[in-house]
Amino acid sequence: xxxxxxxxxxxxxxxxxxxxxLRGLLENETLGGIMVPVHLFGKGLPMPxxxxxxxxxxxxxxxxxxxxxxxxxxxxxxxxxxxxERIAAVMRPCEIRAFVELVKLNQGSMDDIILVxxxxxxAFDNVAYKQFLGDDEPFEKTMEFYKMSANGGVDIAPxxxxxxxxxxxxxxxxxxxxxxxxxDHIPVMATSPRGESLLNGLGLPETSAAGRDEALExxxxxRTATRDEMFERTRAATGTLSDLSEYLSACVNxxxxxxxxxxxxxxxxxxxxxxxxxxxWQYMGWAKRKGSLKMPTDTxxxxxxxxxxxxxxxxxxxxxxxxxxxxxxxxxxxxxxxxRTQESFDYVPGRSLDEAPPLSVFKEDEFQxxxxxxx
Amino acid sequence: MSQEFEPTxxxxxxxxxxxxxxxLAGTSRMVQQPNLRLVxxxxxxxxxxxxxxxxxxxxxxxxxxxxxxPGDCHYIxxxxxxxxxxxxxxxxxxxxxxxxxxxxxxxxxxxxxxxFAATVNNFINEIRExxxxxxxxxxxx
Ligand code: SF4
Ligand code: SF4
Ligand code: SF4
Ligand code: FES
Numbered sequence: 034x035x036x037x038x039x040x041x042x043x044x045x046x047x048x049x050x051x052x053x054x055l056r057g058l059l060e061n062e063t064l065g066g067i068m069v070p071v072h073l074f075g076k077g078l079p080m081p082x083x084x085x086x087x088x089x090x091x092x093x094x095x096x097x098x099x100x101x102x103x104x105x106x107x108x109x110x111x112x113x114x115x116x117x118e119r120i121a122a123v124m125r126p127c128e129i130r131a132f133v134e135l136v137k138l139n140q141g142s143m144d145d146i147i148l149v150x151x152x153x154x155x156a157f158d159n160v161a162y163k164q165f166l167g168d169d170e171p172f173e174k175t176m177e178f179y180k181m182s183a184n185g186g187v188d189i190a191p192x193x194x195x196x197x198x199x200x201x202x203x204x205x206x207x208x209x210x211x212x213x214x215x216x217d218h219i220p221v222m223a224t225s226p227r228g229e230s231l232l233n234g235l236g237l238p239e240t241s242a243a244g245r246d247e248a249l250e251x252x253x254x255x256r257t258a259t260r261d262e263m264f265e266r267t268r269a270a271t272g273t274l275s276d277l278s279e280y281l282s283a284c285v286n287x288x289x290x291x292x293x294x295x296x297x298x299x300x301x302x303x304x305x306x307x308x309x310x311x312x313x314w315q316y317m318g319w320a321k322r323k324g325s326l327k328m329p330t331d332t333x334x335x336x337x338x339x340x341x342x343x344x345x346x347x348x349x350x351x352x353x354x355x356x357x358x359x360x361x362x363x364x365x366x367x368x369x370x371x372x373r374t375q376e377s378f379d380y381v382p383g384r385s386l387d388e389a390p391p392l393s394v395f396k397e398d399e400f401q402x403x404x405x406x407x408x
Numbered sequence: 409m410s411q412e413f414e415p416t417x418x419x420x421x422x423x424x425x426x427x428x429x430x431x432l433a434g435t436s437r438m439v440q441q442p443n444l445r446l447v448x449x450x451x452x453x454x455x456x457x458x459x460x461x462x463x464x465x466x467x468x469x470x471x472x473x474x475x476x477x478p479g480d481c482h483y484i485x486x487x488x489x490x491x492x493x494x495x496x497x498x499x500x501x502x503x504x505x506x507x508x509x510x511x512x513x514x515x516x517x518x519x520x521x522x523x524f525a526a527t528v529n530n531f532i533n534e535i536r537e538x539x540x541x542x543x544x545x546x547x548x549x
């Protein structure tokens with residue numbers, strides 16, 4: 034039975050208690066730093082921050098309901114090649130799942146990293162978080178969010194409402210806030226041997242994560258139902274090519290959704306090359322053939338291509354929608370497509386480091402029905 | 409579908425097998441319909457899904473990918489990779505009303521000129537039945 038330890042919460046509340054826990058980790062000589070969301074400026078969004086001085090953890094807020102980016106990409110930066118030091122990263126489940134996908138593509142490494150996964154109550158999108166924050170004190174607002182979400186009444190981002198993975202998989206240490214009594218203590222679990230030795234070193238009292246499984250189960254049930262409704266709605270809105278075009282009609286080819294996507298893995302995306310810088314006479318030719326040509330061109334094409342390239346790895350984090358300047362529900366579309374592509378290759382992104390990305394491998398004897406034999 | 413509809417078919421064929429077969433079909437003067445545009449690739453393993461998607465959005469009513477038989481790929485396993493990619497498109501495109509019959513994968517060896525001609529003729533007939541791609545009449549690509 035793996036260790037479950039107790040992060041005791043005293044009068045100052047759960048955030049300082051968690052900061053104290055992280056400080057304890059950072060004081061362990063085997064860890065050189067911790068990446069964790071930090072309120073650096075009081076206002077604005079808490080950003081993933083690489084902290085090496087335990088004192089500087091006073092702004093850390095791993096519970097903040099803000100999600101300005103999927104930090105898997107940042108962790109990929111921090112683990113590609115050697116830094117010589119081991120670090121920890123405090124991440125949401127979808128960030129860890131995206132990171133697992135990047136590691137499989139050799140764009141990151143698990144070697145010198147301790148993944149501290151948080152049970153995830155979800156987050157607002159950027160606009161909604163700033164509205165929620167207003168002019169108030171960020172830590173207080175974080176606590177307000179937790180009270181509200183315990184009562185079930187928070188308008189988190191659509192991706193989070195439909196996320197059926199609120200518990201982190203493939204972490205070394207799990208902070209089990211789901212179902213926890215935030216006025217008393219937060220259970221913290223070691224879920225790998227290295228997590229175990231780190232956690233034991235902190236000398237925290239043992240406890241059990243009572244109520245956590247039930248809380249997670251209820252969340253999963255509710256979110257799965259929301260997800261399935263979302264699939265249905267999206268399918269109904271995009272069943273033909275013209276419906277899809279309408280769905281994407283405000284797309285301006287800014288590619289923010291791709292930049293924000295943690296699993297769009299190419300160093301150089303084909304859409305950033307000059308392949309699609311067509312000549313004026315080409316546009317005129319196409320327009321004449323059909324009578325009119327919507328500009329910019331290649332929007333539907335861009336999205337269909339991205340689906341083919343990365344839908345198998347989509348972790349449903351919603352950062353694509355969060356990044357879209359024209360409020361296109363990108364996440365809904367990609368998750369709906371991904372549900373089918375992932376199922377057809379029996380692939381769950383982030384599930385296991387041992388499962389190769391489907392397009393990187395093949396079997397000789399498979400998908401025979403895909404090949405036509407004419408004569 | 410209307411009598412006048414003549415499908416445009418784009419074929420991505422590998423240099424070593426199907427292209428050679430196409431050549432053979434031509435030099436043997438086999439009767440072939442004029443609806444086909446051939447794109448010679450070094451291997452079907454080079455056919456990125458976006459080529460197929462782009463074709464279908466840009467005027468093709470059907471796309472054929474054809475290469476060496478399993479075990480015969482000159483780059484060892486490009487055709488197996490192509491099979492996974494076509495499988496993937498089979499899952500994606502129908503979600504947007506693009507019939508999966510519009511993307512066809514076959515293996516046609518270098519000596520199979522007859523098979524090539526038959527494959528292409530059948531495919532053209534199938535697509536003629538199916539009708540034009542929706543994208544043909546859309547202002548959006
Ligand atoms: S497509 Fe969107 S939801 Fe899916 S992984 Fe990328 S950013 Fe996240
Ligand atoms: S859209 Fe395709 S080419 Fe561009 S970064 Fe994503 S996976 Fe790579
Ligand atoms: S972020 Fe929005 S507008 Fe920009 S490319 Fe993506 S869908 Fe189009
Ligand atoms: S060389 Fe013909 S399919 Fe690879």
